[in-house]
Amino acid sequence: MMAEAETQRPPLGSLPEFNSEGDMSQPNAVTDALTGVLASPGIKVDLAGDSDLGDRPPLAPHLSAPAADGKFQSPIRHHKRNPSYHREIKETLNARSEYTEDGQDGHPHHVINQYVIKEEVGRGSYGAVHLATDQYGNEYAVKEFSKARLRKRVQSNIMRMGPRGPGGRLPLVPGSGLGMHRNTKMNDHQANEAKDPLFLIREEVAVMKKLNHPNLVQLIEVLDDPEEDSLYMVLEMCKKGVVMKVGLNDPADPYSAETCRCWFRDLILGIEYLHAQGVVHRDIKPDNLLLTEDDVLKISDFGVSEMFDKPNNMRTSKTAGSPAFLAPELCVAKHGDVDGRAADIWSMGVSLYCLRYGRIPFEAPVIVEMYDAIRNQEVKFPPDEDPEFVELMHRLLEKDPEKRITMEELRGHPWVVKDGDDPLLSAEENCAEPIGMPNPLEVNHAFTRKMNHIFCVVSFILTMLTIKDCPLLGNGTRLNFSAPETISWPQRIEEGISTLMNNDDGQEIYTLTLKLPPE
Numbered sequence: 001m002m003a004e005a006e007t008q009r010p011p012l013g014s015l016p017e018f019n020s021e022g023d024m025s026q027p028n029a030v031t032d033a034l035t036g037v038l039a040s041p042g043i044k045v046d047l048a049g050d051s052d053l054g055d056r057p058p059l060a061p062h063l064s065a066p067a068a069d070g071k072f073q074s075p076i077r078h079h080k081r082n083p084s085y086h087r088e089i090k091e092t093l094n095a096r097s098e099y100t101e102d103g104q105d106g107h108p109h110h111v112i113n114q115y116v117i118k119e120e121v122g123r124g125s126y127g128a129v130h131l132a133t134d135q136y137g138n139e140y141a142v143k144e145f146s147k148a149r150l151r152k153r154v155q156s157n158i159m160r161m162g163p164r165g166p167g168g169r170l171p172l173v174p175g176s177g178l179g180m181h182r183n184t185k186m187n188d189h190q191a192n193e194a195k196d197p198l199f200l201i202r203e204e205v206a207v208m209k210k211l212n213h214p215n216l217v218q219l220i221e222v223l224d225d226p227e228e229d230s231l232y233m234v235l236e237m238c239k240k241g242v243v244m245k246v247g248l249n250d251p252a253d254p255y256s257a258e259t260c261r262c263w264f265r266d267l268i269l270g271i272e273y274l275h276a277q278g279v280v281h282r283d284i285k286p287d288n289l290l291l292t293e294d295d296v297l298k299i300s301d302f303g304v305s306e307m308f309d310k311p312n313n314m315r316t317s318k319t320a321g322s323p324a325f326l327a328p329e330l331c332v333a334k335h336g337d338v339d340g341r342a343a344d345i346w347s348m349g350v351s352l353y354c355l356r357y358g359r360i361p362f363e364a365p366v367i368v369e370m371y372d373a374i375r376n377q378e379v380k381f382p383p384d385e386d387p388e389f390v391e392l393m394h395r396l397l398e399k400d401p402e403k404r405i406t407m408e409e410l411r412g413h414p415w416v417v418k419d420g421d422d423p424l425l426s427a428e429e430n431c432a433e434p435i436g437m438p439n440p441l442e443v444n445h446a447f448t449r450k451m452n453h454i455f456c457v458v459s460f461i462l463t464m465l466t467i468k469d470c471p472l473l474g475n476g477t478r479l480n481f482s483a484p485e486t487i488s489w490p491q492r493i494e495e496g497i498s499t500l501m502n503n504d505d506g507q508e509i510y511t512l513t514l515k516l517p518p519e
């Protein structure tokens with residue numbers, strides 16, 4: 001019954017249909033089945049990389065859109081966070097990038113593993129961001145980094161200031177409108193890169209791996225094609241792009257107060273969660289705030305974010321961020337340690353000002369003058385502006401970080417909560433890591449740890465198939481494992497085994513595609 005192992009990798013873009021929606025509708029049955037199977041002694045089984053076992057189910061719809069009729073709908077906007085479908089960020093180090101002729105439109109398509117790269121949706125300082133679809137039609141934003149450009153940046157930082165360990169401060173890049181530096185470690189970077197191809201974006205990836213929140217752009221996979229110049233980050237797609245394109249002497253159309261309030265609440269929840277995870281963003285600005293199809297605001301670009309061991313002491317002497325959004329305490333040479341959370345809250349205030357008025361509050365033609373304005377100038381508001389909004393802005397743009405509004409005060413501010421009529425989701429709920437049912441990847445890990453015999457896999461598959469609408473396995477599900485022994489597969493499974501790739505230990509990984517006969 002068992003097919004001979006094939007030696008080729010499956011062709012790109014030809015992965016099987018996957019029909020499981022990942023609906024964890026039968027938790028007890030799943031848990032029971034797992035418990036039974038995991039009691040068996042174990043094989044080195046790798047129940048496939050994430051994309052092989054089907055995609056993470058789409059994020060739950062987040063009812064965040066400002067109401068069309070002008071009434072706020074926040075009681076349902078920030079409803080209870082859904083249990084997470086645990087996110088295992090896949091690192092694919094042997095990705096294959098190809099240009100293929102596509103039968104449908106006759107144009108060559110750029111394909112990276114299972115992702116078909118489509119139109120460009122944006123451009124950052126390290127490369128383009130493209131819309132991409134996988135074999136199931138799910139959309140992603142694929143951010144490309146040029147390894148050569150990242151390396152050059154590391155080199156030029158070394159030339160400018162000599163190698164420095166963590167905590168070394170990089171010089172500002174005034175007027176670039178970009179994050180001033182990536183937190184690249186300077187020492188032995190070539191050796192590091194040889195050991196770890198993702199070294200050049202390792203810190204950004206490390207931060208994003210930690211995060212799982214509806215108001216933060218989610219990282220799905222990172223890929224390296226060793227034969228090409230590019231590294232790729234596969235991100236959750238935010239269809240409507242940046243919330244506002246606003247720059248120095250480059251105004252934008254302002255938004256209504258209610259729209260600003262809705263998005264600012266999203267921003268509060270995202271940053272509150274980020275800080276609770278011990279991360280400061282350090283580059284909050286409208287350019288890094290993206291909108292989904294249904295108008296949920298999500299924070300992106302963790303390229304200069306900093307992760308702390310202790311969330312209650314998030315002080316840093318590093319300077320990063322975009323000049324116009326820098327807190328006053330960062331606009332001085334040789335500033336000492338500053339509270340990263342207070343600096344993020346300042347940038348939230350500048351961003352809110354931009355959304356409401358379509359322009360940057362502290363504008364000046366030269367960077368030194370801008371820093372001076374940030375440190376000393378008071379912002380002005382139209383005389384008919386809502387006094388609660390003005391009060392909030394003054395508290396956000398408080399020059400003294402010790403007196404600036406805290407996150408706890410911010411989330412209860414009358415403008416944010418409509419004088420109490422429109423409370424936010426509680427901080428506890430917002431920052432909790434909701435635990436969901438095990439997903440295929442957790443099952444994968446359980447297998448890897450506990451099983452060492454392939455019969456266990458078969459037994460697992462059979463057990464799972466007896467569960468009606470089993471969320472974990474379905475027609476087309478792909479299971480990866482090592483140690484292919486000669487066994488008879490149950491007749492219900494039309495197996496197809498092929499060698500997929502080598503894993504990190506150089507071991508060959510085999511893949512089995514489940515094909516189940518029609519009911």
Ligand SMILES: Nc1ncnc2c1ncn2[C@@H]1O[C@H](COP(=O)(O)OP(=O)(O)OP(=O)(O)O)[C@@H](O)[C@H]1O
Nearest residue numbers: 122123124125126129141178179235236237238301
């Ligand atoms: N998840 C996403 N969904 C939709 N569009 C995106 C997404 N991520 C990025 N973009 C688009 O790509 C542009 C550049 O992305 P991004 O800001 O992450 O690049 P970057 O190199 O980090 O930027 P920076 O120049 O600030 O360093 C964004 O302004 C946005 O238009």
